[in-house]
Amino acid sequence: MEKKEKVGIPALYISICVVLLYFIWPYFISAILSMLSITGDTSLYLRLIANFLLMFLIILIYSNSLKNDLKNLKNNFGKLYLKGGKIFIIGIILYTIVSSLIVELVPNGLNESVDNLLHIYDKSPFLLLLSTVIYYPIVEELVFKRTFKEFIKNKWLFILITAIINGSFEIMLSYTSVINLINIIPAIVFYGILSYIYYDTDNIVVSISYRMFYNLIPCIGALLNVALILF
Amino acid sequence: MRNKFKCLVLLITFAVLPQKASAISYNDTHNNLSSLTNFNAIIQSGAVMNNPADANNFNIIIIGMVVIILILVGAAMFASKK
DSSP: OOOOOOOOHHHHHHHHHHHHHHHHHHHHHHHHHHHTTOOHHHHHHHHHHHHHHHHHHHHHHTHHHHHHHHHHHHHSHHHHHHHHHHHHHHHHHHHHHHHHHHHHHOTTOOOHHHHHHHHHTSSOHHHHHHIIIIIHHHHHHIIIIIHHHTTOOSHHHHHHHHHHHHHHHHHHTTOSSGGGGGGHHHHHHHHHHHHHHHHHHTOHHHHHHHHHHHHHHHHHHHHHHHHHHHO | OHHHHHHHHHHHHHHHHHHHHHHHHHHHHHOOSOGGGGGTTTOSSOOOOOOTTOHHHHHHHHHHHHHHHHHHHHHHHHHHHO
């Protein structure tokens, strides 16, 4: 008789620890920087280093699972990326439709999260590239999706919960006007696509790669834009 | 069937692209934040930006953290019972 797999308590502790670490880390780093009276560009670089340290800590926590995913990806590279690619293309079309509709219907409802990101890294496009292409995809996919995977077995419930949590945090942490909360809708669609990819391929590396790819395109555009202005 | 699906995808893509372009140009003219802001409309979902200096963010983080932990514990209990 087949034994029913039970969700282990250690897995729950690990997930809770990862969530706590992700949310408390920026405050911990801020406290250290303010204690040492570090501000300006130095603070920006140190925060980035601290972010990457957090990323390595989370990778270390999930190292076994990531190793398995990489091994699985090595054996089924084409199959997994093709499966993820189909969902990604259809999802991005859907996301673009929703996003365009929001822009048309609510022209003042800007996504301030993007403005904040561009403001912070205005003087350092290379840091913008490092953050949006490497740090955010890896950390957010692991924190907002990997932590839930073992506990939410239902496909649509997993997609819905992870997308709502990720999308809500993105918009709610940066909004200054209530109208800008409308951007939660396209954000949920976008993160839902990545959750769908993760659930269907059962490989977090695939969803991380697609998010990296998505963030890479506008970043290259941003760098080219800066280059055109400078030269 | 497959051809029909391909046609539908192409149709949607071409219907959406001009709208997206207008969205980008809207942001071009209405935002004067920085040179990088031109891509504001494209990077719609880049990252969860948490500014630790913002007191309002701290409240959201606390509430969000509690909600996530409750969901995790609830889902773990439900999954174990199953």
